[in-house]
Amino acid sequence: MGFQSVLSMAHQLAAARLQPGDTAIDATAGTGADTLFLALACGRKGQIFSFDVQNEALTLTEQRLAKEDHIKQAKVTLIHRSHADMKEAVPAEYHGRIGAVMFNLGYLPAEGADPSLITEPASTIAALEAAMELLRPRGIITAVLYPGHAGGGDEAAAVQEWAAALPQTAGQSLIYRQLQKASAPYLIAIEKK
Numbered sequence: 001m002g003f004q005s006v007l008s009m010a011h012q013l014a015a016a017r018l019q020p021g022d023t024a025i026d027a028t029a030g031t032g033a034d035t036l037f038l039a040l041a042c043g044r045k046g047q048i049f050s051f052d053v054q055n056e057a058l059t060l061t062e063q064r065l066a067k068e069d070h071i072k073q074a075k076v077t078l079i080h081r082s083h084a085d086m087k088e089a090v091p092a093e094y095h096g097r098i099g100a101v102m103f104n105l106g107y108l109p110a111e112g113a114d115p116s117l118i119t120e121p122a123s124t125i126a127a128l129e130a131a132m133e134l135l136r137p138r139g140i141i142t143a144v145l146y147p148g149h150a151g152g153g154d155e156a157a158a159v160q161e162w163a164a165a166l167p168q169t170a171g172q173s174l175i176y177r178q179l180q181k182a183s184a185p186y187l188i189a190i191e192k193k
Contacts, residue, residue, distance in 0.1 A: 032061030046074030
């Protein structure tokens with residue numbers, strides 16, 4: 001049996017911290033894979049907030065959710081805003097109660113999507129800071145990084161630097177990465193103290 005993919009590892013880490021009825025955030029909706037995962041993990045009494053700056057991503061996410069059994073899914077709120085705005089966009093009653101925030105950075109991996117429209121280091125770091133404030137103790141952030149595309153290496157380095165500089169009193173961070181291939185996607189996870 002081989003190692004898990006970075007996406008599978010991100011899901012495993014988030015699943016270990018989520019219970020039915022929990023609230024979670026997909027910071028980058030993309031094609032909806034993480035939103036659906038969170039909606040099922042939090043169950044029909046849960047709440048998911050899913051962000052993207054592209055209408056196409058929110059449409060793809062909505063379509064993915066519609067293909068699954070709605071009875072098993074948390075309520076999903078799709079938000080057409082930057083992940084950097086999550087603190088302002090998520091209602092105050094959820095602040096400090098979020099179980100997981102998932103980031104799948106880079107560009108929208110869909111046919112016809114503009115690959116030059118990518119997540120940027122400045123907004124991603126702002127979103128990570130907001131996520132730390134929104135998380136409950138022992139909540140988790142997962143960030144899947146893609147250093148192999150233009151701009152992806154800079155963003156990955158910025159996220160890694162941010163996670164490494166996080167005070168241990170605030171949280172602990174880890175990397176899950178294939179060491180022999182520098183351009184391979186990898187995962188950084190942060191657990192809030």
